[in-house]
Amino acid sequence: MMGEQHKTIAVAMSGGVDSSTVAAMLKAEGHVLVGLTMQLWNQRRLADKEGMPEQVQGRCCSIDDVYDARRVAEMLSIPYYVVNHQERFERDVIRPFVDEYLSGRTPIPCSLCNNHLKFDQLLLTARQIGAELIATGHYARNAYDPARARWILKRPADASKDQTYFLFGLAQEQLAHTLFPLGDFTKPEVRELARGYGLALAGKPDSQEICFIPGGDYKRFIEAYLEEQGESVPDTGGELVSAGGQSRGKHEGIHNFTVGQRKGLGLASPSPLYVISIDRDSKRVTVGEEPELMRDSLRARRLNWISIAGLSGEMRAQVKIRHRHDPAWATLRQTGDDEVEVRFDEAVRAVTPGQAAVFYAADEVIGGGWIV
Amino acid sequence: MRRIYLDANATTPLLPEVLEAMRPFFLEQFGNASSIHQEGQHARWAVEQARASVARFLGCRPAEIVFTSGGTESDNLAIFGSVKPGDHVITTAIEHHAVLHAVEKLRDRAVDVDFLPVNGQGLVAVGDIRKALRPNTRLISVMMANNETGVLQPVGEIGRIAAEAKVRFHVDAVQAAGKLPLEVDAIGCHLLTISGHKMHAPQGTGVLFVRRGTRLEPLFAGGAHERQRRAGTENVAGIVGLGKAAECAMEGLRSGVPERIRALRDRLERGLLERVSEAGVNGGQAPRVPNTTNLWFDHLEGEALVIALDLKGLAGSSGAACASGASEPSHVLEAMGVPAQRARASLRLSLQKQTTDEEIDQALLLVTAQVARLRELSVDGNGYRKSVPAVAR
Numbered sequence: 080m081m082g083e084q085h086k087t088i089a090v091a092m093s094g095g096v097d098s099s100t101v102a103a104m105l106k107a108e109g110h111v112l113v114g115l116t117m118q119l120w121n122q123r124r125l126a127d128k129e130g131m132p133e134q135v136q137g138r139c140c141s142i143d144d145v146y147d148a149r150r151v152a153e154m155l156s157i158p159y160y161v162v163n164h165q166e167r168f169e170r171d172v173i174r175p176f177v178d179e180y181l182s183g184r185t186p187i188p189c190s191l192c193n194n195h196l197k198f199d200q201l202l203l204t205a206r207q208i209g210a211e212l213i214a215t216g217h218y219a220r221n222a223y224d225p226a227r228a229r230w231i232l233k234r235p236a237d238a239s240k241d242q243t244y245f246l247f248g249l250a251q252e253q254l255a256h257t258l259f260p261l262g263d264f265t266k267p268e269v270r271e272l273a274r275g276y277g278l279a280l281a282g283k284p285d286s287q288e289i290c291f292i293p294g295g296d297y298k299r300f301i302e303a304y305l306e307e308q309g310e311s312v313p314d315t316g317g318e319l320v321s322a323g324g325q326s327r328g329k330h331e332g333i334h335n336f337t338v339g340q341r342k343g344l345g346l347a348s349p350s351p352l353y354v355i356s357i358d359r360d361s362k363r364v365t366v367g368e369e370p371e372l373m374r375d376s377l378r379a380r381r382l383n384w385i386s387i388a389g390l391s392g393e394m395r396a397q398v399k400i401r402h403r404h405d406p407a408w409a410t411l412r413q414t415g416d417d418e419v420e421v422r423f424d425e426a427v428r429a430v431t432p433g434q435a436a437v438f439y440a441a442d443e444v445i446g447g448g449w450i451v
Numbered sequence: 452m453r454r455i456y457l458d459a460n461a462t463t464p465l466l467p468e469v470l471e472a473m474r475p476f477f478l479e480q481f482g483n484a485s486s487i488h489q490e491g492q493h494a495r496w497a498v499e500q501a502r503a504s505v506a507r508f509l510g511c512r513p514a515e516i517v518f519t520s521g522g523t524e525s526d527n528l529a530i531f532g533s534v535k536p537g538d539h540v541i542t543t544a545i546e547h548h549a550v551l552h553a554v555e556k557l558r559d560r561a562v563d564v565d566f567l568p569v570n571g572q573g574l575v576a577v578g579d580i581r582k583a584l585r586p587n588t589r590l591i592s593v594m595m596a597n598n599e600t601g602v603l604q605p606v607g608e609i610g611r612i613a614a615e616a617k618v619r620f621h622v623d624a625v626q627a628a629g630k631l632p633l634e635v636d637a638i639g640c641h642l643l644t645i646s647g648h649k650m651h652a653p654q655g656t657g658v659l660f661v662r663r664g665t666r667l668e669p670l671f672a673g674g675a676h677e678r679q680r681r682a683g684t685e686n687v688a689g690i691v692g693l694g695k696a697a698e699c700a701m702e703g704l705r706s707g708v709p710e711r712i713r714a715l716r717d718r719l720e721r722g723l724l725e726r727v728s729e730a731g732v733n734g735g736q737a738p739r740v741p742n743t744t745n746l747w748f749d750h751l752e753g754e755a756l757v758i759a760l761d762l763k764g765l766a767g768s769s770g771a772a773c774a775s776g777a778s779e780p781s782h783v784l785e786a787m788g789v790p791a792q793r794a795r796a797s798l799r800l801s802l803q804k805q806t807t808d809e810e811i812d813q814a815l816l817l818v819t820a821q822v823a824r825l826r827e828l829s830v831d832g833n834g835y836r837k838s839v840p841a842v843a844r
Contacts, residue, residue: 113762118777145776160758163777207755207828209762 087111088258089205089213091197092151092159094144096283097216099151100269101260103276105214106155113210114152114159116145117201119168119192120291128303130296147280154277160208164200171195173291177301180334181313183357184433187245187402188289194248202256212256217242220262221254224386230254232385232444237265244402247437247447248383298335317362319346322355322371333357336364339372339429357432373426379436379448380418386443390419396438396445398423400430406439419448452764455810455817459649459742459803460598460626461768465692466651472695473653476688484685485676494687501694508697509643509660510634517677518690521657522625522646523549524670528659528681529621529642530554530592532667536561538589543567543575543604544786546594550623551782554592563587572737573602573787581612590619595638596626599783599799600734601743603627610639619665625649629700630709630740641665647689651803652696656689708804713741716802719811720744726819733784733797742802745784747793751825754778756798759821765814768799 090102092114105112122141125131145161152159172191179186197215205213218240220233230251234241249257261269266285273281288295305312315332327346330336335343340354344366353372355365377400384390390413397406398421408424421436430450437447456464476497482490484498499513506513519525526549534540534557542554544566554564565583569575580591591613595606606622613620621642624633629650635643642665647656661667661680673682703709724730729749748756753769757778760767769778784794800814 149776158762160761161777162754162758163779203828204752204755207752207825208758209824 085111086212087113087210089113089115089201089208089210090157091201091213091215092116092148093216094147094151094280095216095286096273096278096280097218097261097269099148099216099278099280100273100276101214101216102151102155102157103278104260104272105258106157107276112155112157113205113208114148114155114157115201115204115213116148116159116161117168117196118145118161118163119165119196120173121165122291122293125300125303125307128299128306130299131303147283151278151280162201162204164196164204167200168192168196173304177304179433180297180301181315183315183333183336183359185337185431186433187435188291189245190248190435193245198246198249198253198257202253206256212258214258214260216261217246217259218261218266219243219246219259221257221259223255227386229386229388233262234439234442234444235259235262235264237268240266243439243444244399244435244437247385247435247444249385250383251385254385301334315362317364319344319364319366322365322367327366330364333359333362333364338431353429369428372429374423374428374430375426376420376422377430377436378414378418378420378451380415380451382417382419382446382448384446386440386445394438394445396440399435399437399439400427400450401434411438411445417448418451455765455813457800457802457806457810457814458766458768459806460601460799460801462648462654463651463803464805465653466696466699468699469651469653469692469695473688473692476691480687482687484687485674494685497691498685498687501690501697504694504697505658508628508633508701509645509658510636511660512663514678515635515660515663517659517661517680518685518693519657519659519681520655520686521648522547522623522644523657525644525646525657525659526550526592526621526623527553528667528670529644530557530590531670532680533590533619533621533642534562535589537587539563539565539585539587540590540592541565541567541580541583541588542592543569543594545569545573545575545597545783546592547598547623547625550592550594569786571788573597573600573734573783574737575604575609577605577608577612580609584612584616584618588616588618590621592621592623594623594626595633596624596630596740596743597734597783598626599781600737600745600787601626601739601801602734602737603631603739606638606640613641614639626743627740629696629703630712630742632704635660635662642667647693647696650696650700652693653689656686656693658693703804709741712802712804712806715806715808715811716742716744716800719800719802719814720746722811722815723818726815727822730822733787733789743799744801745797745799747789747797748822748826749793749796751796751822753795753797756796756821756825759825760798760817763817763821765817768801769795769797 088110090112092098172188176186176188202213218235219242222231224231234243270281292300302312319327319330321327336354336357338354346352350368352366355367355371357364394411396411398409399406407427410422412420414420432450434450435447436450438445480493482494484494502513502516505516530553540554558564567575567579593604593609596603610620620640622640623644625646628645641662643660645658648654669680671682676682731747733745757767757769781794
């Protein structure tokens with residue numbers, strides 16, 4: 080990062096260990112910094128709705144996290160601001176999240192947030208206030224490859240913290256203006272660094288759940304959100320059927336299910352049953368035994384390419400179909416204007432529409448798309 | 452970098468003479484104004500002298516002054532102290548949250564509230580007040596000067612309507628105090644709020660004027676302080692500071708400080724409108740306090756403008772702040788019918804008696820440059836990708 084000392088860097092500060100360490104690290108390197116926290120969602124907004132936890136302890140945009148981020152900024156003597164991007168978050172993350180579930184898919188709000196908020200709105204805000212680059216606490220690496228004339232996104236040193244799956248949507252210009260200073264470190268090393276910088280929050284636990292859903296009950300969240308919007312929850316109830324089409328019972332709405340789900344089906348069976356597929360139009364949820372979950376191909380749309388400009392002919396790649404998934408070997412083939420078919424060498428379990436398929440060549444992210 | 456502070460409507464710096472007046476009451480004269488001994492007696496006398504100063508400032512009797520912790524408490528005391536279930540309250544859509552949220556709370560207690568609209572210039576129609584009156588109207592609460600736009604409401608006329616209808620009238624004068632002459636009899640109000648830190652006294656001090664004969668239910672249970680209207684040991688040093696600040700404000704009004712501030716504000720406002728196209732003043736056609744301008748600049752985000760200016764050394768503001776410190780959309784501009792996009796593209800600059808000619812020169816340059824820069828990046832909500840070419844770092 081030599082030669083960039085003169086450029087102001089906006090650090091996306093969540094109040095957690097990772098982004099706080101990024102701020103301390105860049106400050107120690109002598110950069111001019113501005114700390115930014117995005118106010119994305121008001122945790123109290125749905126607190127009075129039925130079934131929502133009364134004691135809201137959610138981690139998204141809480142006053143406590145802003146306090147932690149502010150404390151770090153004060154300690155480092157860097158200007159710090161909370162910027163309000165609630166409208167954009169609701170439009171680009173919350174609403175699509177709700178609509179995806181109601182359409183029988185399983186969304187990834189973190190990817191939407193990265194694509195629309197962290198690496199779009201925040202980059203814009205940073206640029207508006209005079210910072211050319213942003214730095215985040217993501218575990219990923221990026222670098223420019225002159226030979227290919229492309230920005231490359233790579234997996235981090237700490238494979239267990241790899242966040243590249245959520246970053247597949249980054250465009251070249253976004254990667255060009257982003258720093259991932261933690262890419263070369265493991266999480267324990269980052270905690271050690273944080274302690275070394277004297278950050279009081281070095282031991283703060285990692286966030287796990289979806290930030291705007293305290294307690295993780297996304298079904299209650301969807302219902303509470305629609306109620307607040309003055310919309311009724313659409314009746315997506317229908318039949319539970321087996322692969323052969325025989326009825327196995329009723330269900331109360333397709334948004335209650337995700338492909339591969341085992342709990343909450345309410346069916347008695349000698350062997351465990353899983354959700355095999357969800358049909359939005361007929362509102363049918365197909366259930367079956369584990370072998371029926373296996374698929375040897377999928378299609379992905381709304382693609383983003385990172386290490387290549389686009390697919391020409393077939394391409395071999397390792398493909399991740401969910402965050403916690405060991406990449407599986409597959410062949411990619413363009414099947415439409417903005418559609419790729421992924422044919423796996425060996426069948427994979429629970430291909431879930433709404434999740435992302437992210438293509439890797441060793442440590443590099445080739446690109447990815449949304450599973451349909 | 453010498454910073455330029457143009458956010459006087461948020462708070463003002465303490466005047467040196469105010470600090471000097473307060474100093475002994477933190478140190479040697481530390482007594483409790485309710486105590487019988489000499490330490491207490493000195494404190495009591497200091498509080499009463501401050502009360503007399505504030506009374507002169509408002510043109511009322513010292514006994515009509517209640518010291519509080521600030522504008523919010525005074526507004527709450529005026530409202531909750533006056534209204535009971537079954538009553539009707541008239542207020543406006545552009546009040547400060549200290550009034551708005553207080554009367555919204557009353558609605559849960561079987562009180563009817565009318566929030567009167569304002570016109571495009573931020574003015575409430577006096578006729579609307581008259582029309583809103585009901586037999587059970589207990590209170591009219593209208594601010595004198597709006598904190599965001601500086602627009603002055605016709606409180607004198609409203610006071611006459613209230614008097615005819617024999618309805619209690621509360622005026623939140625927080626943003627007017629010190630900026631123009633305040634006479635409670637000219638306004639005809641029964642209750643009037645001022646805040647210390649908006650007029651160079653310390654934060655955490657305020658006053659509620661309570662006209663003689665106006666019965667008020669106290670907010671707090673406790674001792675018999677402030678003629679049983681506000682329990683709690685007096686903030687002696689703060690009250691002394693407020694008294695001194697009131698004297699300084701009266702002196703300033705006599706010696707033409709508001710006129711000087713108005714000239715600076717007008718130069719800033721006109722200068723920006725000359726230099727920047729597609730810009731205007733929210734409430735610019737209405738009567739306003741002399742220190743405030745609320746400008747809109749199309750094709751940018753006010754929040755980003757305020758941050759960019761702050762990083763360049765100019766403190767201004769846009770909208771209100773929520774708990775985390777992020778800006779929130781302005782209910783005042785919304786009530787004036789300002790389109791949402793333009794309301795988000797607004798900048799409030801507010802001056803005070805220490806603002807200098809040089810600072811206004813600097814502010815003109817800074818705001819003009821930052822608006823031009825931000826407009827180059829403008830994407831009108833379409834995000835970053837469309838605005839930035841792919842470049843190698």
